[in-house]
Amino acid sequence: MAYDVVIIGAGMSGLSAGIRLAYFDKKVCILEKHSRIGGLNSYYKKGGHEFDVGLHAMTNFVARRDRRKPLMRLLRQLRIGYDELDLSEQTRSSVRFNDKTLYFTNDFNTLKAEIADKFSAQIDGFIKLTDHIDSYNELDINAKTFPAREVIDKYITDRLLSDMLLCPLMFYGNAKERDMDFWQFVIMFKSIFEEGFARPFEGVRRILRILKNKYNECGGELRLGSGVKKLTTANDGSLRVVLDTGETIEAKKVISSAGYVETMRLCNSSDEPDEVPPGKMSFMESLYLLDKTPADLGIEDTIIFYNNRERFDYKNPDTLIDEKSGVICCPNNFAYDTPLKDNILRVTNIANSDLWERLSKNDDEYARAKETSMRLTRNAISQYVGDFHSSILYTDSFTPATIRRYTDHINGAVYGTEEKIRSGKTRVDNLYICGTDQGFLGIVGAMLSGITVANLYALK
Numbered sequence: 001m002a003y004d005v006v007i008i009g010a011g012m013s014g015l016s017a018g019i020r021l022a023y024f025d026k027k028v029c030i031l032e033k034h035s036r037i038g039g040l041n042s043y044y045k046k047g048g049h050e051f052d053v054g055l056h057a058m059t060n061f062v063a064r065r066d067r068r069k070p071l072m073r074l075l076r077q078l079r080i081g082y083d084e085l086d087l088s089e090q091t092r093s094s095v096r097f098n099d100k101t102l103y104f105t106n107d108f109n110t111l112k113a114e115i116a117d118k119f120s121a122q123i124d125g126f127i128k129l130t131d132h133i134d135s136y137n138e139l140d141i142n143a144k145t146f147p148a149r150e151v152i153d154k155y156i157t158d159r160l161l162s163d164m165l166l167c168p169l170m171f172y173g174n175a176k177e178r179d180m181d182f183w184q185f186v187i188m189f190k191s192i193f194e195e196g197f198a199r200p201f202e203g204v205r206r207i208l209r210i211l212k213n214k215y216n217e218c219g220g221e222l223r224l225g226s227g228v229k230k231l232t233t234a235n236d237g238s239l240r241v242v243l244d245t246g247e248t249i250e251a252k253k254v255i256s257s258a259g260y261v262e263t264m265r266l267c268n269s270s271d272e273p274d275e276v277p278p279g280k281m282s283f284m285e286s287l288y289l290l291d292k293t294p295a296d297l298g299i300e301d302t303i304i305f306y307n308n309r310e311r312f313d314y315k316n317p318d319t320l321i322d323e324k325s326g327v328i329c330c331p332n333n334f335a336y337d338t339p340l341k342d343n344i345l346r347v348t349n350i351a352n353s354d355l356w357e358r359l360s361k362n363d364d365e366y367a368r369a370k371e372t373s374m375r376l377t378r379n380a381i382s383q384y385v386g387d388f389h390s391s392i393l394y395t396d397s398f399t400p401a402t403i404r405r406y407t408d409h410i411n412g413a414v415y416g417t418e419e420k421i422r423s424g425k426t427r428v429d430n431l432y433i434c435g436t437d438q439g440f441l442g443i444v445g446a447m448l449s450g451i452t453v454a455n456l457y458a459l460k
């Protein structure tokens with residue numbers, strides 16, 4: 001018998017869509033190519049140590065009483081209790097451009113006070129920009145969009161400040177080089193600056209366990225190790241989903257979180273050109289296990305967004321990585337009740353996926369390149385976090401090639417295509433897109449996207 005809905009991918013968006021559909025008694029099956037759930041936000045064990053892949057922080061932190069905020073709305077839709085997430089707030093984060101620093105916390109007034117203090121001539125413009133952002137409905141999928149810089153420039157005349165504001169928002173959710181869409185800017189501004197960061201004590205494992213248990217309780221079916229190779233349409237408009245094993249599954253509707261270009265390639269013959277170019281913004285992540293807490297090394301911030309250039313330049317680099325800007329994350333620096341078992345420092349840098357793909361074909365060269373890149377990054381961040389070399393117990397790293405291998409996203413593009421498919425519709429009847437390429441990024445965004453697409457196209 002045909003499924004009501006087949007979902008491609010058991011990442012945050014696919015699992016969330018699955019919960020909604022299974023809760024309303026749809027016959028639903030999630031097909032996940034890999035042997036583990038989580039997609040871009042999974043976890044792994046290496047050298048006896050446990051690491052998260054994606055989670056630096058959950059954005060959209062909200063004190064539990066504010067029921068209108070995105071996090072509370074999504075928890076209600078998924079019937080998950082706020083306390084189940086066991087969230088601890090960030091202590092304080094910063095944007096550091098050489099000798100200029102802006103601190104921010106989960107209280108938006110901290111950022112306002114910082115701007116009033118360090119960019120006094122810009123504070124009135126910043127407040128007007130904030131009013132404009134607050135009045136914009138970023139969730140309207142038909143809203144017109146413009147380049148964010150065009151709008152920001154109307155309110156903020158100091159390019160250093162606009163770059164410092166854009167830096168965290170771009171690193172945590174921008175598929176475009178150098179500029180971002182205004183609606184995307186608004187989503188990220190609200191979720192990072194106005195709402196803020198938090199983390200479950202157990203990291204991403206806790207979020208994934210909650211989603212998987214909820215999906216199972218509602219009666220949804222999950223098949224791991226089940227890659228989708230092809231999608232074809234039957235005469236009655238239903239879809240035939242062909243797996244890598246050759247098995248065929250019938251579904252009235254398919255919701256795919258595999259990415260827009262990736263999904264359309266499942267429908268097309270191999271010589272058909274892509275409708276939109278695949279995304280290319282990807283990252284190298286360096287992970288350091290330390291013998292001391294970051295605080296003992298003098299690192300107080302939860303997350304530091306840094307830039308060492310005269311001008312911030314968010315773009316795919318010509319070199320393996322761009323070590324001159326990036327993100328430093330200290331998972332220990334959230335306000336937990338008890339300290340984390342491991343002391344960890346993570347660094348994210350934009351990376352060139354073509355160069356890493358080529359290198360990854362030779363194990364020795366690939367390993368050497370990873371080591372060299374980690375050294376470059378350590379030097380570049382020493383002005384913000386000091387030299388922690390003598391405290392390193394264990395290191396690991398992953399590159400765009402790793403991300404591509406474990407998620408099947410072309411180019412390991414973490415934020416997908418530049419052009420988002422906000423409606424979630426494709427040119428194939430009954431085939432919809434959710435997750436990154438619908439335009440809602442990050443953990444909370446992906447979950448909201450899964451819920452929205454399931455509600456719109458499979459429940460109404």
Ligand SMILES: Cc1cc2nc3c(=O)[nH]c(=O)nc-3n(C[C@H](O)[C@H](O)[C@H](O)COP(=O)(O)OP(=O)(O)OC[C@H]3O[C@@H](n4cnc5c(N)ncnc54)[C@H](O)[C@@H]3O)c2cc1C
Nearest residue numbers: 009011012013033039040041054056057228435436442443
């Ligand atoms: C290094 C890194 C750090 C990050 N840090 C944060 C953070 O701190 N905070 C935050 O909010 N977000 C963070 N993110 C982003 C966040 O992880 C993603 O935005 C979110 O997880 C995307 O979820 P998704 O469901 O849209 O897509 P995905 O997680 O990509 O899920 C898609 C799934 O589809 C599967 N799939 C693909 N093709 C097929 C196929 N043919 N057949 C079957 N299955 C298939 C994939 O294996 C994958 O599991 C980070 C990401 C990375 C990589």
